[in-house]
Amino acid sequence: MQKGLVGAGMLGVLMALAQANVGSVPWAVGGVQEPALLQVSELRRLLEPKGARFAETGILGRYLLEVRFPETTNGLYLRMVSQNNISYAVFDDLFINLAQVDLGINTPVRVEGWANPVITIGPTVFRLGTQRNPVNPYLGYMYLARKRLIDRDDAPPYLAKLLDEDPRARRCVHELRVTDPAGTVYVVASRVWAEANLKAPYDKIPDFPKPAAFHVGPVQNGRIRLLLPGETASYANSLENWEKARDKETLILIRLSGRIVDLQTEFQVVVPPRGRSQAQRCGP
Secondary structure (H helix, E strand, O other), X not given: OOOOOOOOOOHHHHHHOOOOOOOEEEEEEOOEEEEEEEEHHHHHHHHHHHOOEEEEEEEOOEEEXXXXXXXXXXXXXXXXXXXXOEEEEEHHHHHHHHOOOOOOOOOOEEEEOOOOOEEEEOOEEEEOOOOOOOOOOHHHHHHHHHHHHHOOOOOOOHHHHHHOOOHHHHOEXXXXXXXXXXXXXXEEEEHHHHHHHHHOOOOOOOOOOOOOOEXXXXXXXXXXXXXXXXXXXXXXXXXXXXXXXXXXXXXXXXXXXXXXXXXXXXXXXXXXXXXXXXXXXXXX
């Protein structure tokens, strides 16, 4: 398997980062306890010394936090939520904005890591999440991958998670040995999942069969753990072959580089040995 590229050259940056001090607060959307909230006052303490500017505004009936970073053209808009008179910003919106907002020509944009991701926006580098209260970037990375794989960016990121909540859709655990650093993010998807997303009405939970496979996860201990529908799985060797595969349950496995270029996440297609994987175990 190809050697991972994520994390190369980042050691000096990581050593220079201050201790993460913005932990997350769980927040349920559509009945799914996945997105995380970040306390606005803590965000300001972390980012204002780095030159970021904050403003609160309302757009189309939504209360938003505008964050402008040094040497960028446009700001990012994060939804705001008030709980117990404390203002929070929605963590997932950060990833979504980075794939939707033109921050300026040649502005480096990068998201790396899982529970305590490192985010690069122009010259500003910072880390979110704490050991006690890590963030959960599942939906953010899912959004980046879905936008790249099916060019669909007009739905809330939690929708695909709702579509995939049926435990029978992902009852088998597949593990692949990889050489990437811990925290490198992998995504696996099937065409069944992609077509379900393309047909989904976004004003209600859709009433059609659940997607067969979609999973996002980080490398841990030299392995990537995938939750898939069957005991065996086959993988396409390119995005083009995945799109043309006769068997819609053919999977595509991609490794995210962390970089977002021209509002699209960079990725590499990874093919397991012999193009297949076997489940370690399957549930009922």
